[in-house]
Amino acid sequence: MNDNYIVGVDIGSYSIAATIGKADTQGHLKILGNSVVQCQALDKDRIRDIDNTAYSLKLCLNKLERIVNMPIDEVYVGIPSGMCKVIPSKGILDVSTSSITKKEVDKVLEVSKIVSMSEEEEIVDFLTEQYIVDNYDKIENPIGMLGRRLEVDSKVITTKKAFIDSITQCFNKCGIKIKGTVIQSQGIMLIYSEKKNAQGNTVFIDVGAEGSNVTIYENGRLSSSFLLPFGGKNLTKDISICIKISMEEAEKIKVEYGNLSKENNCEIEVNSQYKDLTKVDSNLISDIISARIEEMFNFIKDELNKTMNYNDISNIVLLGGGISFFKGIKDFGENIFDKSVIVLTNSIYPEDLLSINALGIVKYVINELKLKYENREDGTIIKEESDNHISNDKNFVSKIKSFLREFF
Numbered sequence: 001m002n003d004n005y006i007v008g009v010d011i012g013s014y015s016i017a018a019t020i021g022k023a024d025t026q027g028h029l030k031i032l033g034n035s036v037v038q039c040q041a042l043d044k045d046r047i048r049d050i051d052n053t054a055y056s057l058k059l060c061l062n063k064l065e066r067i068v069n070m071p072i073d074e075v076y077v078g079i080p081s082g083m084c085k086v087i088p089s090k091g092i093l094d095v096s097t098s099s100i101t102k103k104e105v106d107k108v109l110e111v112s113k114i115v116s117m118s119e120e121e122e123i124v125d126f127l128t129e130q131y132i133v134d135n136y137d138k139i140e141n142p143i144g145m146l147g148r149r150l151e152v153d154s155k156v157i158t159t160k161k162a163f164i165d166s167i168t169q170c171f172n173k174c175g176i177k178i179k180g181t182v183i184q185s186q187g188i189m190l191i192y193s194e195k196k197n198a199q200g201n202t203v204f205i206d207v208g209a210e211g212s213n214v215t216i217y218e219n220g221r222l223s224s225s226f227l228l229p230f231g232g233k234n235l236t237k238d239i240s241i242c243i244k245i246s247m248e249e250a251e252k253i254k255v256e257y258g259n260l261s262k263e264n265n266c267e268i269e270v271n272s273q274y275k276d277l278t279k280v281d282s283n284l285i286s287d288i289i290s291a292r293i294e295e296m297f298n299f300i301k302d303e304l305n306k307t308m309n310y311n312d313i314s315n316i317v318l319l320g321g322g323i324s325f326f327k328g329i330k331d332f333g334e335n336i337f338d339k340s341v342i343v344l345t346n347s348i349y350p351e352d353l354l355s356i357n358a359l360g361i362v363k364y365v366i367n368e369l370k371l372k373y374e375n376r377e378d379g380t381i382i383k384e385e386s387d388n389h390i391s392n393d394k395n396f397v398s399k400i401k402s403f404l405r406e407f408f
């Protein structure tokens with residue numbers, strides 16, 4: 001597969017989504033296609049059934065291959081932010097040379113990567129926030145500066161080894177190479193910042209089927225995250241129990257009639273488990289969904305209150321299949337959170353909310369690599385360094401990031 005193409009894969013508890021993109025001649029990202037396959041792949045912190053997931057993953061990627069008419073053999077995989085721990089870290093180094101060199105920057109970065117973590121965890125990313133030279137802060141690149149003391153503030157991101165192992169197993173089974181991993185919220189932050197100013201504190205709530213990833217960004221920087229064990233499947237279950245229909249039937253009704261604004265009220269014919277056919281008022285479906293989403297949002301609000309000063313939050317951003325499709329969700333969310341709520345959609349495929357994380361992964365990777373096509377005929381790429389990569393070859397990220405280094 002040509003290096004100029006980037007494929008992002010999001011494995012969830014309801015669907016597997018993949019997006020393929022390429023940088024155009026100006027270095028701008030062009031999205032070429034996306035594909036979503038239903039598969040209950042994820043179970044809390046690992047892949048539920050490796051064989052079944054590998055089969056669905058292959059289906060999903062085959063669909064993409066047909067769109068771009070070329071084989072796909074390497075991808076970037078998203079890691080849900082709720083599965084990650086964000087560990088703030090600091091590196092301090094005495095500078096002995098007259099001005100700061102790359103060697104010293106590398107050294108201080110290595111120092112800041114040393115954090116205490118359990119044996120079950122693995123580092124998946126490392127984010128540099130600022131350098132400080134002799135107490136002058138907010139420095140992006142200290143190379144060449146004069147100073148006696150170099151500091152770096154960074155965040156080490158870890159996740160469960162078991163999760164990475166099960167994902168790797170799954171891709172190995174399909175003969176697909178994992179070229180890198182991306183913390184999903186990082187891609188989402190990019191999509192968001194293209195539309196809105198990322199200043200202030202923004203909370204991203206990605207409601208999937210079985211889990212909700214809540215991620216806090218302070219002035220555009222990842223600050224913390226947590227995973228809550230509820231999502232769209234809870235709504236389906238509620239409908240199934242309240243009107244005594246199967247989960248399959250409840251899912252269909254949720255998707256077709258789910259609405260928080262109680263507009264276009266109608267009678268719905270359902271296959272009851274007791275009678276053959278029975279009629280249900282669509283307002284009842286709205287009431288069931290509203291009650292559960294209200295409970296979910298209040299729970300998230302309480303968790304946010306425990307994590308930070310709630311008054312410091314500027315915006316709440318909602319995404320993910322579990323809630324974003326419902327008409328009226330923005331007003332509903334604003335009422336509960338008492339904050340401005342933005343529903344983030346996939347601007348390239350607006351109808352396809354289930355693939356927004358896969359789109360984010362592609363955007364993030366292209367942004368990281370800062371792809372530029374120098375020569376159209378031979379497809380030569382220049383990639384500018386964003387010097388932020390893990391060099392410890394023992395962990396998973398380093399294998400991925402070593403790909404980035406090939407271009408530096």
Ligand SMILES: Nc1ncnc2c1ncn2[C@@H]1O[C@H](COP(=O)(O)OP(=O)(O)OP(=O)(O)O)[C@@H](O)[C@H]1O
Nearest residue numbers: 012013014015208209210211232233255321322325
């Ligand atoms: N049109 C729709 N209206 C309402 N809900 C929908 C619609 N389409 C899908 N969903 C719901 O979206 C949820 C799946 O969303 P998504 O694909 O974002 O989850 P996931 O990423 O696979 O799961 P997770 O993030 O929990 O691992 C399911 O609960 C599904 O019922």
Ligand SMILES: [Mg+2]
Nearest residue numbers: 012013208320
């Ligand atoms: Mg998801």
